[in-house]
Amino acid sequence: MMLSRSTFSRNAPRALQKQCSAAGASSRRGMASAATPGLQYDVSESAGVKVANREVAGPTSTLALVAKAGPRYQPVPGFSDALEQFAFKSTLKRSALRINREVELLGGEVSSTHSRENVVLKAKFLSGDLPYFAELLAEVASQTKFAAHELSEVVLKTLKYRQQAFAANPEALAVDAAHAVAFHRGLGESITPSTTVPLEKYLSAEALHEYAQQAFAKSNIALVGSGASSADVSKWVGDFFKAVPSGAQLQSAASKYYGGEQRVSTKAGNALVIAFPGSGAFGTAAYKPEASVLAALLGGESSIKWTPGFSLLAQATQGFSQVRASTQNLTYSDAGLFTIALSGKADQITSVGKNAVDLLKKVAAGEVAAEEIKKAVALAKFRALESAQTLETGLEATGSALINGSKPYQIGEVAQSIDAVTEAQVQDVAKSFLSGKASVATVGDLFQLPYGEDLGLTV
Amino acid sequence: MSAPSLASYIVKRPFLKRWMMPIAQWYTDASGYRRLGLKADDLIPEENDVVQKALKRLPPKEAYDRVFRIRRAFQCSISHTLLPAAEQTKPEEDVEYLSPIIREIEKEKQEREDLDALVVRR
Numbered sequence: 001m002m003l004s005r006s007t008f009s010r011n012a013p014r015a016l017q018k019q020c021s022a023a024g025a026s027s028r029r030g031m032a033s034a035a036t037p038g039l040q041y042d043v044s045e046s047a048g049v050k051v052a053n054r055e056v057a058g059p060t061s062t063l064a065l066v067a068k069a070g071p072r073y074q075p076v077p078g079f080s081d082a083l084e085q086f087a088f089k090s091t092l093k094r095s096a097l098r099i100n101r102e103v104e105l106l107g108g109e110v111s112s113t114h115s116r117e118n119v120v121l122k123a124k125f126l127s128g129d130l131p132y133f134a135e136l137l138a139e140v141a142s143q144t145k146f147a148a149h150e151l152s153e154v155v156l157k158t159l160k161y162r163q164q165a166f167a168a169n170p171e172a173l174a175v176d177a178a179h180a181v182a183f184h185r186g187l188g189e190s191i192t193p194s195t196t197v198p199l200e201k202y203l204s205a206e207a208l209h210e211y212a213q214q215a216f217a218k219s220n221i222a223l224v225g226s227g228a229s230s231a232d233v234s235k236w237v238g239d240f241f242k243a244v245p246s247g248a249q250l251q252s253a254a255s256k257y258y259g260g261e262q263r264v265s266t267k268a269g270n271a272l273v274i275a276f277p278g279s280g281a282f283g284t285a286a287y288k289p290e291a292s293v294l295a296a297l298l299g300g301e302s303s304i305k306w307t308p309g310f311s312l313l314a315q316a317t318q319g320f321s322q323v324r325a326s327t328q329n330l331t332y333s334d335a336g337l338f339t340i341a342l343s344g345k346a347d348q349i350t351s352v353g354k355n356a357v358d359l360l361k362k363v364a365a366g367e368v369a370a371e372e373i374k375k376a377v378a379l380a381k382f383r384a385l386e387s388a389q390t391l392e393t394g395l396e397a398t399g400s401a402l403i404n405g406s407k408p409y410q411i412g413e414v415a416q417s418i419d420a421v422t423e424a425q426v427q428d429v430a431k432s433f434l435s436g437k438a439s440v441a442t443v444g445d446l447f448q449l450p451y452g453e454d455l456g457l458t459v
Numbered sequence: 460m461s462a463p464s465l466a467s468y469i470v471k472r473p474f475l476k477r478w479m480m481p482i483a484q485w486y487t488d489a490s491g492y493r494r495l496g497l498k499a500d501d502l503i504p505e506e507n508d509v510v511q512k513a514l515k516r517l518p519p520k521e522a523y524d525r526v527f528r529i530r531r532a533f534q535c536s537i538s539h540t541l542l543p544a545a546e547q548t549k550p551e552e553d554v555e556y557l558s559p560i561i562r563e564i565e566k567e568k569q570e571r572e573d574l575d576a577l578v579v580r581r
Contacts, residue, residue: 095567097567097570097571097574098570098574101574101577105579148516148518149515149516
């Protein structure tokens with residue numbers, strides 16, 4: 001295909017014009033400025049519950065209850081999973097079936113998830129139904145029955161399937177094992193208990209009920225809304241969350257990085273995760289924007305179609321078609337984990353693993369072009385801002401920040417801090433990774449997969 | 460599983476209740492299941508889905524005791540004997556342990572049927 005020069009020259013002024021008008025509009029709408037009305041959360045407190053809301057124009061709204069009750073805080077294995085599954089089950093006022101049918105009639109959507117630190121109950125609905133869903137969330141938080149038969153007939157059965165799905169995903173297993181060696185307890189707790197954990201021994205309806213009382217105590221939860229007007233949200237939350245028990249926050253020891261190596265034999269597939277102490281969430285002491293830039297620089301997955309992309313790992317894996325590489329910086333409230341995850345064929349993982357460590361050494365030696373780092377900064381900035389903007393990630397991050405009393409996500413400041421990252425900082429963080437202890441988790445065919453030391457890491 | 464009954468009509472009227480209670484107690488005692496060590500709820504026919512589900516929901520200890528009582532009564536029946544007086548069920552022990560669960564399941568079933576037949580008017 002040929003592009004004639006005239007095509008370009010004809011479109012160029014138009015594109016320029018568009019950009020200018022976009023800039024003009026942005027001063028009115030404030031698409032990316034710090035004072036964006038649509039993206040900034042209004043933080044308030046009603047009935048002793050922390051509430052954050054952003055007013056986004058549109059007919060639908062989202063309200064999420066974030067509780068600091070993930071595996072990190074659970075007293076015994078499986079509690080966070082069970083608590084998540086028990087959301088929207090029978091309460092003292094209505095049965096699970098009734099909740100289900102009512103939500104269907106209103107055309108809403110309710111769901112629950114959990115991460116390592118939080119359990120999130122989420123409702124999406126037409127903005128007019130806000131009172132109903134605020135009441136529903138309050139009822140679920142404070143009046144769930146925890147019937148023994150629901151535990152045995154529904155929750156335990158679903159949990160079994162989830163355990164099996166988890167056991168069949170080598171990469172998830174490896175990331176989990178990497179957390180375990182990196183943090184031991186707390187953040188190192190398995191996100192879903194493995195199939196060999198004796199769940200029946202730990203889970204009982206009464207114990208779960210007690211845990212829920214602590215997990216959904218006023219100081220331990222935050223409500224995050226998006227869409228409806230802030231006045232409405234705080235009014236209805238104030239009305240319905242009065243009855244929620246007040247109590248102390250769930251506590252866990254501060255995270256400490258250990259590092260080490262773990263090898264898990266399985267037939268499910270092969271995965272290798274190399275992890276280092278990364279950046280914590282924005283607004284915490286552990287926040288290091290340079291780690292997220294390094295994650296974007298190493299990368300592995302392309303953000304553009306039909307090209308491996310600029311990232312170093314993607315370039316290095318070009319010859320290896322049967323391995324998938326990705327680098328991430330997983331952030332938590334007081335620590336972070338920088339992970340390079342490889343999955344695919346065992347022999348290719350071995351070679352790519354060596355390449356990845358060599359690349360890290362190259363970055364530490366400063367042998368990376370300044371241009372690449374500029375691209376990485378842009379990508380890291382995009383990812384950080386996008387995750388704040390997207391509902392799924394943004395709601396939890398905001399809620400978690402509110403509960404832990406750190407700064408809620410400030411779009412402008414995040415962008416500034418990432419922009420300020422210099423080449424030297426990236427080089428330093430790579431150096432610190434290589435000089436410290438790594439966490440290496442290998443899952444799959446252990447006969448072929450390498451040890452951390454074979455890759456050139458200190459573990 | 461429930462047959463038509465006047466019980467709730469009588470219980471609501473204290474004078475009737477006072478009058479009927481001795482007869483009811485005599486009748487229950489005369490029916491003889493207590494002398495085989497059973498409870499009234501052990502006699503509920505279990506060959507239907509609702510009661511089967513209720514039996515599954517019994518706490519483990521209750522389920523064990525139920526099986527024990529039924530087997531003991533079966534033995535008594537085979538050998539044509541009654542239990543010694545000390546082992547027979549006392550009136551205060553003869554409480555509902557299964558019926559509340561059955562009622563709950565029937566309520567759930569009824570609710571499902573009602574919701575399925577729901578007509579929404581806006």
